[in-house]
Amino acid sequence: MSSPVSSVVPTVLRVFAELLLTAGALLAALAFYLLVWTNVQAAAAQDDLLQEFRSQQQKNQPAGDVQRETGDGLNVLQIPRLGDDWKWVVVEGVDIKTLNKAPGHFPDTALPGQVGNYAVAGHRATHGEPFANLDRLVEGDKIYVEAPDGWFTYQVTWSRIIAPTHTEILAPVAGKPGEKAKARTMTLVTCHPRWGSSERLVVGAQLVEERSLAAGPPEEVAD
Numbered sequence: 659m660s661s662p663v664s665s666v667v668p669t670v671l672r673v674f675a676e677l678l679l680t681a682g683a684l685l686a687a688l689a690f691y692l693l694v695w696t697n698v699q700a701a702a703a704q705d706d707l708l709q710e711f712r713s714q715q716q717k718n719q720p721a722g723d724v725q726r727e728t729g730d731g732l733n734v735l736q737i738p739r740l741g742d743d744w745k746w747v748v749v750e751g752v753d754i755k756t757l758n759k760a761p762g763h764f765p766d767t768a769l770p771g772q773v774g775n776y777a778v779a780g781h782r783a784t785h786g787e788p789f790a791n792l793d794r795l796v797e798g799d800k801i802y803v804e805a806p807d808g809w810f811t812y813q814v815t816w817s818r819i820i821a822p823t824h825t826e827i828l829a830p831v832a833g834k835p836g837e838k839a840k841a842r843t844m845t846l847v848t849c850h851p852r853w854g855s856s857e858r859l860v861v862g863a864q865l866v867e868e869r870s871l872a873a874g875p876p877e878e879v880a881d
Contacts, residue, residue: 696758700786703759707731707747715806715871726750732763733770734804735778738878739795746788748778748803758785764828768842770803770810771868774830777845782852782859789848793817795861801844802879808870809879812844812863819850820858827860841865 711731726732728751735746752762761780768774780789801812820827827847830839842865850859867876 696785697787700759704747704786707749707760708734711747711806717806728753728765729756729759731760733806735761736802736804736879737795737799738802739799740791746780746786752779757781760786761788767828767845768830768839770805770844771808771842771865773842774839775828775832775843775845776803777828777832777847779847782848782850789846789859790852792846792848792859792861793850800866800876800878801846801863802876803844804875804879808868809873809875810865811867811869811876813866814861814863817859817861820860822855822858824858827858832860832862 708731711734714731728749730750732748732750735748737744746761748763749756749760750763750765752764756762757779758781761778763769764777764779767777770776780792781787782789782792795814795817797814797816799814801814803810803812824833826835827833827845829835829837831837831841832843832845844863844865846861846863848859849855850857869876
């Protein structure tokens, strides 16, 4: 005759095994969502945003004259160092919902080509991970911005790792709050390390060329 303990142990082990299988399935589903599905969603959002941007471009309105709501397309960013096909529409706003579909422009910073600091944030992992390899940028690399009314070429001048609380990096002169801006600069911000958020990776650049849409894109820019 079996003891109560000997009959309970197999049941406990079976329940435990089933729990492990369920947990494993949930983790696999979560991994698929984060690593695959969010990227699919971001790609679909980018397709829509690019169509909207081209439509706006055809209206030939200067970028500064357009009223934008959070989530609206602002310009197209291209960074050859990150790949020949690396192209992202930048949207207005940096809340999580907005960043999940595109890199976002910090609303209180300058627009492309303006005097001041044009600052953009983007995910480094999941949701299309536009800034996954931002750490590959080196001094001298070019960053191209296609705005509704022209092209702006920035050149990387510095990069650093900072604490999330160092918001002075968004000042008109990055890192120097209160100082009046004279140059036209860009600041790109993302999480560091790639799969964490304890710090921020920041890349700074300065405007080196401006051209009209009629003049066509710079030679290095993808079609």
